[in-house]
Amino acid sequence: MIAIESLSFDMxxxxxxxxxxxxxxxxxxxxxxxxxxxxxGSGKTSILKCLAGQFKGWEGGIAVQGKSIADTSLKERSNTMQMVFQDPYGALHPRHTIRKILNExxxxxxxxxxxxxxHKALKDVGLDESFLxxxxxxxxxxxxxxxxxxxxIILDPDIILLDEPTSALDVSVQAExxxxxxxxHHRRQLTYLMVSHDLGVIAHLCERVAVMKAGEVVEVVAREDLIEGNVTHNYTQSLLQHAFSRE
Amino acid sequence: MDVLAIENLNVTFRTDEGIKHAVRDVSFTLNNEKLAIxxxxGSGKSTVGKAILRLNPPSTLVTADALRFGETDLLACNEKAIRAIRGQHISMIMQDPKFSLNPVMTVGEQIAEALSVHRRISKREARLAALEMLKEVSIADPEHVYGQYPHEISGGMGQRIMIAMMVIPEPDIIIADEPTSALDVSVQQDVLNILTRLIEKKNISLIFISHDLNLVKKFCDHVLVMYGGRVVESIRADALSNASHPYTRGLMESLPSLRHRRDVLPVMTRDQNWLTQDYTP
Incomplete structure (x- = not known):
């Protein structure tokens, strides 16, 4: 669905x-x-930004559904890919009603x-029309x-890019x-690419995880291996240790 | 004698939408310990911290049956008396060093200033004390860092500078408001270790305000859990896993866990009674 190959980016x-x-x-x-x-600073959000077209001038290849995104227009790309940002306070236009935000x-x-x-999108996220x-x-x-x-989800994308979607929320709301x-993910058969600094959150939702450090992927681990501590790279081990010691 | 004693603290804000009762009947005592709120x-935890030092906006109404720091009645203090307490006896560490440090003053000068405001000492002495303090917060090259500006240092280092500033006048109480939430987990641990070492060495009591139950479970001695401006549970930190209040339990359970992954996370149903029922230990 998403193939990123030898992607490099100089800011x-x-x-x-x-x-x-x-x-x-x-x-x-x-x-x-x-x-x-x-x-x-490890570069995790930067990967999403390359995919979403916010960063230009990267080298290497990014293909979505077999098609290089360098050849697709932003408008075309938005049909297949949508993004959810970290800060729900900054991501919605303060002077637009919910109706206008969803209509746009x-x-x-x-x-x-x-x-x-x-109506359908609101229902899917557990809100009703009184919010409009x-x-x-x-x-x-x-x-x-x-x-x-x-x-x-209103444009029926196949892929959603999630940039720390719960880190600005309280834990009880994060759970919701x-x-x-x-x-x-289950109902709409979506593909997620999610960024988080919280291993607990990542392991809850994701089947596989790429561990990043200083702009490089040091290791890709399956959820089961992560939970059992089957990781090879020192850095992953230290991240895991921190996560386990907090529980 | 308790270091700090608070009885029935109430804080109300006047807002455009009317009066907001942010803190209701909060009581606790602080001894030589690490107390977490x-x-x-919106639960009122930071407002409690600020009310102690009278740092809420001027339109705020703070009332209490008692608000005592040692023998001093903080409610009776005038502005001048409160200023003498702030920093020297009770100091506060804020969440984000980026916004708390003065951007146009070197970090070393800011630490030295924190001392020279309260003591009659020469510039040179203040500088030497600040350098010593930088060493205490595990900064490898104090001379170099002394001359750096806040934008030149990392978040973790910024928070160590904040700790240095707050510890250098050797206060009796430090109120730390989410001091590590803006930091990466690996840095978080370093900062907490430094804070612990210093407060133990200098006999400082700590009020640690946080949203992170896992963190306070490890780091603090006692925990007050606040909901809707009230303390709903007061519990020893090592007993948190056996907390009795449904809100505390709900908070603990809603955290995603690496060890025990569940397909669906439990979601809390909030009871209106939590807002009115008095806490019974």
């Missing part, structure tokens, strides 16, 4: 550029839930049956993240959103 |  800076992704190789299968874990992707694509699609006339500031953090997820993501 | 956003 242009004043005078000199800095390499933030180095020779990344990741293959995500259809319907898979794949995680990227690492500490701040439909209007851009010129799709028919808007009201019906909005409201503004984001009238919603709780968890409800906002639900709206952001509804906006992501993780449950929602798991059930959507 | 845990809760989710």
């Amino acid at each position: 242009p800076g004043a005078g000199k550029s800095k390499r933030i992704l180095n020779d990344i190789n990741i293959h995500v299968g259809r319907g898979e839930c794949f995680g990227l874990v690492g500490e701040s 992707p439909l209007a851009i694509k010129g799709l028919p049956d808007k009201a019906e699609r909005i 006339p409201r503004y984001p500031h009238q919603l709780s953090g968890g409800q906002r993240q639900r709206v952001a997820i509804a906006r992501a 959103i993780l449950n929602l993501l798991a059930s959507l | 845990v809760g989710e956003s």
Whole structure:
């Protein structure tokens, strides 16, 4: 579904550029839930940004459904890929109602049956139509993240890029959103590429995880191996140790 | 004598939407220990911390039957008296060093200033003390770091600088408000270790405000769990796994676990009674 091959990216800076992704190789299968874990600055979000078209000028190959994304327009790409961001407070337009927020992707694509699609997306994320006339500031953090997820699924994408979707939420709300993501994954046969710094969250949702450090993937581990501590790289071991010692 | 004694603390904010009762009848005493205040956003945990030092906005109304620091009645203190307590006797570490440090002053000068504000010492003495303090918070090259500006250092280092600033006047109490939530897990541990070492060495009591139950279970001695402005449970940290209040239990269970993975995480149903029922130990 997603094939990333020897992806490298240099962040242009004043005078000199800095390499933030180095020779990344990741293959995500259809319907898979794949995680990227690492500490701040390890480059995990940068991979999502390359996929989403926010970073340009990367080297290597990224193919989605067998087609190189260098050859697809942003508009075309948005039909197959959507993104959910970390901060539900910053991701929704503060002066747009929920109706307008959900209507916008439909209007851009010129799709028919808007009201019906909005209704279905809201229902899928566990909200009802009473939310439509409201503004984001009238919603709780968890409800906002639900709206952001509804906006992501309203175009029926195959892939959702999740950038720390629960790290700005309280633990009780995090549990609700993780449950929602798991059930959507199942019901809509979505493919997830999820970034998180929290191994517990990653292992809860993802079948495989790429561990990142300083712009490189040091190891790709299956969930079972992660839980049993079957990891080879020192860095993964130390991350695991920290995660286990906190439980 | 308790280091800090609070009885029936109430805090209300005046907002555009009317009066908001943020803290209701919170009572606790602090001795030479590490006390955690845990809760989710909006539970009032930070407001309690700020109320002790009178750091809430001026429109805030703080009342209590008692708010005593040692023998001092904090409610009766005027602004000048409170200022003498802040920093010197009770100090506060905030969540994000990026916003708490002065961006146009070197970090070393900021540590030295924290000392010279409270003591009559020469510039040179303050500088030497600050360098010594940098060493104490495990900074490898104090001379170099002394002259650096906040934007030149990492988050973990920034938080160590904050700790150095707060510890250098040797206060009796440190209130740490989510001091490690902005940090990576590996750095978190280092910062907590440094904080523990220093407060034990200098006999400082700690109020640790956090949303992270797993963290306080390991790090603190006693835990107050807050919900809707109230303390719903007061429990020894090592007994947290056997907590009795459904809210505390719900918080513990809703965390995804590596060891015991569940397909569906338990979701909490909140009881209206939690907001009104008095906590009975």
